[in-house]
Amino acid sequence: xxxxxxxxxxxxxxxxxxxxxxxxxxxxxxxxxxxxxxxxxxxxxxxxxxxxxxxxxxxxxxxxxxxxxxxxxxxxxxxxxxxxxxxxxxxxxxxxxxxxxxxxxxxxxxxxxxxxxxxxxxxxxxxxxxxxxxxxxxxxxxxxxxxxxxxxxxxxxxxxxxxxxxxxxx
Amino acid sequence: xxxxxxxxxxxxxxxxxxxxxxxxxxxxxxxxxxxxxxxxxxxxxxxxxxxxxxxxxxxxxxxxxxxxxxxxxxxxxxxxxxxxxxxxxxxxxxxxxxxxxxxxxxxxxxxxxxxxxxxxxxxxxxxxxxxxxxxxxxxxxxxxxxxxxxxxxxxxxxxxxxxxxxxxxxxxxxxxxxxxxxxxxxxxxxxxxxxxxxxxxxxxxxxxxxxxxxxxxxxxxxxxxxxxxxxxxxxxxxxxxxxxxxxxxxxxxxxxxxxxxxxxxxxxxxxxxxxxxxxxxxxxxxxxxxxxxxxxxxxxxxxxxxxxxxxxxxxxxxxxxxxxxxxxxxxxxxxxxxxxxxxxxxxxxxxxxxxxxxxxxxxxxxxxxxxxxxxxxxxxxxxxxxxxxxxxxxxxxxxxxxxxxxxxxxxxxxxxxxxxxxxxxxxxxxxxxxxxxxxx
Numbered sequence: 001x002x003x004x005x006x007x008x009x010x011x012x013x014x015x016x017x018x019x020x021x022x023x024x025x026x027x028x029x030x031x032x033x034x035x036x037x038x039x040x041x042x043x044x045x046x047x048x049x050x051x052x053x054x055x056x057x058x059x060x061x062x063x064x065x066x067x068x069x070x071x072x073x074x075x076x077x078x079x080x081x082x083x084x085x086x087x088x089x090x091x092x093x094x095x096x097x098x099x100x101x102x103x104x105x106x107x108x109x110x111x112x113x114x115x116x117x118x119x120x121x122x123x124x125x126x127x128x129x130x131x132x133x134x135x136x137x138x139x140x141x142x143x144x145x146x147x148x149x150x151x152x153x154x155x156x157x158x159x160x161x162x163x164x165x166x167x168x169x170x
Numbered sequence: 171x172x173x174x175x176x177x178x179x180x181x182x183x184x185x186x187x188x189x190x191x192x193x194x195x196x197x198x199x200x201x202x203x204x205x206x207x208x209x210x211x212x213x214x215x216x217x218x219x220x221x222x223x224x225x226x227x228x229x230x231x232x233x234x235x236x237x238x239x240x241x242x243x244x245x246x247x248x249x250x251x252x253x254x255x256x257x258x259x260x261x262x263x264x265x266x267x268x269x270x271x272x273x274x275x276x277x278x279x280x281x282x283x284x285x286x287x288x289x290x291x292x293x294x295x296x297x298x299x300x301x302x303x304x305x306x307x308x309x310x311x312x313x314x315x316x317x318x319x320x321x322x323x324x325x326x327x328x329x330x331x332x333x334x335x336x337x338x339x340x341x342x343x344x345x346x347x348x349x350x351x352x353x354x355x356x357x358x359x360x361x362x363x364x365x366x367x368x369x370x371x372x373x374x375x376x377x378x379x380x381x382x383x384x385x386x387x388x389x390x391x392x393x394x395x396x397x398x399x400x401x402x403x404x405x406x407x408x409x410x411x412x413x414x415x416x417x418x419x420x421x422x423x424x425x426x427x428x429x430x431x432x433x434x435x436x437x438x439x440x441x442x443x444x445x446x447x448x449x450x451x452x453x454x455x456x457x458x459x460x461x462x463x464x465x466x467x468x469x470x471x472x473x474x475x476x477x478x479x480x481x482x483x484x485x486x487x488x489x490x491x492x493x494x495x496x497x498x499x500x501x502x503x504x505x506x507x508x509x510x511x512x513x514x515x516x517x518x519x520x521x522x523x524x525x526x527x528x529x530x531x532x533x534x535x536x537x538x539x540x541x542x543x544x545x546x547x548x549x550x551x552x553x554x555x556x557x558x559x560x561x562x563x564x565x566x567x568x569x570x571x572x573x574x575x576x577x578x579x580x581x582x583x584x585x586x587x588x589x590x591x592x593x594x595x596x597x598x599x600x601x602x603x604x605x606x607x608x609x610x
Contacts, residue, residue, distance in 0.1 A: 098598035099590075135605065143597055144532035145590030151540065152585055 001081060001121070002059060008119050009067055017066035021058040021080075026050040028060075030077060030091040035065045037078055037091075047091045047133050050080060053170035058082045068115060076105075076112040076130075080167060085127040087167050088112050088159070093135035102163075105132040106149060113157050128159045131167060174251040176215065181247060182207050182240030185575025191216075192568045193516055196524045196535065198580070198593060199572030205525035206386075208572070209491045210235040210411070212523055213381040215249040216489040221260045221273045228262075228269045234410040235383075243267060278366060285359045295346050298366050302344035305372075306334050312372060319368040320353060381489035382418060382479055383411055386497060388471040391419040392459060396445065419471060422478035423447060429473055431466070433506040440470055465498040469507065476514050489523070490515040496528035505534040509560040512538055516566065529593045535569070538562035539586050 005012070012018045027046035028037045037060070040046050052058045061067055061079040068075035076090040090108050092101040109130045117123045130153060146163070153161040174191035178184045183204035189195075191212060197205040214220055214231045232238040247264040261272045281287070281294045305312045313334045317327055330352055337344055346365065347357055355361045390412070394401060398416040401408055429440040431449070439450040440459070447459040449466055459470060472492060479488050492511065496504045508531060515522040526532070542561035545552040552561070564586030570577040571591050580591045 098601050099595050102598070134601075143529060143590075143594040144536050144588040145594045147533065147536045147540070148582060148585060148587035148589050151587055155585065 001083065002057075005061075005121060008121065012061070012067055015066055017062045019060045019062075021050065021052060021060050024052055026052070028078070030093060032093075036062055047093055047135070047165060048078075048089060049166045051166070051168045052082075053168065054082070056082055058169055063088075063112060068112065074108055074111045075115070076108045079112070079116070079122075080169075081122065081125075082169050084125065085129065085169055086122040086125050087129040087131055088116075089131045089133065089167070091133045093133070098134065101134065102132065109161075110153075110157075113153075113159055117157065128157065129167075130159050130161045132161075132163045133165045134163070174215075174249065176208075176212065177246070177248045178208070178211065179246040180242055180244045181211075182237060183575060184208065184240075184572075187572075187575070187577045189570055189577050190568055190579075191521075193520075193566035194512070194522045194524075194562065194568070196526060196532075196567075196569040197572060197577075198526055198532070198569065198591060200592075203572040204575065205572055206493060207237055207240065208577075209493065209523050209525050210237055210383070211247070211249075213383050213489060213491045215251075215260075215262060216521055217381045221251075221262075221271065224271070228264060228271075234414065236409040236411065241267075278363060278370075281359060281363060291359050291362060294362055294366060298346045298362065298369065299344045301366075301369055302346070302349075303337075305369075306338050306344065310334075315372050316369060319371075322353075326352070381491060382475060383415055384472055384475055384490070384492045385412060385415060386493045387412060388415070388497075389464070389467040391416050391471045392447065392467065395420050395423055415475075418475060418478070422474040425481055426474050426477050429470075429477060431469070431473070433469060433473070433510055434466060434503055438466075440473070463498075465500065465503065468497045469499060469503070472507070473510075476511070480514060488515070489521045491523045493525050494527065495524060496526060496531050501530040504528060504530045505537075508534040509538065509556070512562050513557075513559040516562075527593070529597060532569075532588050532591070532593060535562065535567070536588050539564050539567065539588075543586050 002018075005018070009017075025042065026049075027040050027042055027044065028048040028050065029040045029045060030036075030047045031038050037048075050058075050060075059081055061081075062077075063079050064073070064075050064077045067079075076088050078089045080087045080089060088109050090105040092105045094101060109132070113128075113130065122128060150161045153159045173193070176187070176189050176191055178187040183202055184207055187204075187208065189208070195212065197208055199205050213235070214228075217231075220226050220231060229238060229241070232241060241264075243266075245264060245267075247262070247269075249260075249262040251260040263270050277290075277294050277297050281290050284290055305316065310331075313331065317330050322330065330349075333348070333352060334344075336342070346362065349365070350357050350361060394408070394413070394416045398413050398420060401416075402413055423442055427442045430436075431438040431440055437452060441448050441450055441456070447470070448456040449459055449462045449470075450456045459467065472495065476490065479490070490511070495507050495511065499507060511522060511524075524531070538556060538560055539562050541552050541556040542563050545558065545561050549558065552558075564581070564583065567581065568579065569581045569588050569591075571580045572578075573592065580589050581587070582589045
């Protein structure tokens with residue numbers, strides 16, 4: 001998949017949009033100023049925890065402001081993938097209310113999924129996922145709409161939609 | 171998909187409402203947003219007795235449900251029950267302080283006045299076919315009773331009975347013209363009229379029951395049980411619909427002696443002994459229902475009324491209205507109750523109307539809707555998670571959110587799910603508040 005990605009977007013290496021993840025545990029902090037993900041330690045403030053449970057390669061694409069560039073911000077932050085699984089990730093750690101954050105995140109994820117699928121990337125992957133991460137992860141009462149959106153993503157794109165801050169590659 | 175349409179303007183909390191009524195309807199909204207008012211109106215219009223009996227007035231029905239004072243000069247209410255795209259088999263309009271019910275009897279009058287109007291005759295034929303189908307779905311005795319009107323020979327009677335049996339078996343539709351051919355009667359207006367009059371004579375027995383309204387005050391039903399007649403005779407100021415539910419409840423406790431309460435706990439049982447209702451927590455330990463947990467006191471009346479309705483089966487046409495099924499129930503029990511209600515209250519010609527504030531009820535309904543959808547391709551696997559009898563066909567379900575006197579549809583027909591709604595947003599607001607506190 002990395003080769004296909006480089007054929008379509010040769011500039012991503014030069015621009016530093018593609019990184020390889022080798023650690024078992026990685027912690028990513030979404031820097032609001034640079035709009036880029038920064039790899040930090042478990043002791044720092046982080047938004048996303050990625051666990052790699054295999055020896056194969058795992059890649060991190062800085063999608064927002066790197067691969068996909070638009071002024072209206074309608075793309076998600078990162079795309080993480082190995083040979084079998086891809087995860088589109090959007091961090092929403094703003095102070096806006098949760099409903100609006102979720103609404104924006106869904107739009108950004110959907111746009112990104114469409115973009116990559118139209119370029120024939122990740123479309124045929126076995127495990128396709130999308131993750132919305134809010135700043136504080138806590139218990140929220142069950143919501144009817146969540147399952148509606150989950151179904152919509154599954155039916156339209158065969159993508160599993162989740163909310164949380166942890167991604168496991170095994 | 172559209173089975174009936176209800177329009178309400180300027181009636182109590184309802185300012186400008188237009189809703190589609192399917193087999194199952196759910197209303198959500200803040201208190202005093204008009205959920206119960208809408209449920210009560212549907213309860214009136216979905217009642218075959220009200221539709222057909224000219225002597226039952228709209229005002230009386232509103233008084234029965236304690237919503238008469240909502241009626242104003244500027245109130246407009248219309249209800250149309252569509253069997254097909256063009257035919258409304260029952261309609262009602264209230265405008266300028268007057269109302270018009272259009273049903274079978276009006277139709278007969280119209281045709282009698284205008285025997286050469288083919289459009290009206292076609293309309294009458296639709297009524298006859300609709301009612302015949304309704305009877306066929308019920309007991310064969312009704313058909314026999316209908317046939318007896320014609321004093322036919324034994325051979326002809328058998329042909330006639332076979333005709334109806336085949337319709338029932340093949341789930342096809344009755345055709346009055348074919349019936350006239352069997353009867354060797356001419357297809358003329360007078361014959362349609364006489365056949366329909368015969369049919370109407372036996373219909374009161376067929377349309378024997380109205381809506382079953384299960385109010386939020388249901389734990390109160392047990393207190394008034396066995397005393398409702400006294401309360402009615404002494405003109406005690408209790409809303410009439412509560413007394414009506416109380417009377418149904420009395421019949422229910424007399425006919426249902428024992429009931430497992432698996433919704434709450436597999437070990438718990440309801441038992442009627444003499445004039446007292448008990449909750450058995452195991453073989454020997456029992457508590458008077460009136461002294462039992464509040465969840466039990468609110469769920470037992472629902473179960474008893476539904477089980478009673480089930481025991482009456484064929485002859486009855488039920489419209490179940492359950493106000494806030496979640497009352498006093500733990501979330502898991504709410505899910506179990508929804509599964510039970512969908513299983514038992516959505517059978518042939520039975521409707522279920524719910525009002526709710528509970529996000530758990532909505533999440534539960536979404537699961538049952540998804541189960542139906544997934545069940546079409548993976549029935550065995552889905553059945554292991556949610557039993558087939560509780561799958562909810564999205565085509566038969568619709569949900570509305572009531573706000574500022576208006577109704578907003580919150581179901582997505584394409585996805586067959588309940589969309590984002592005001593209850594979701596409240597959950598989000600809770601989370602926002604939590605974040606703000608945490609970040610201080």
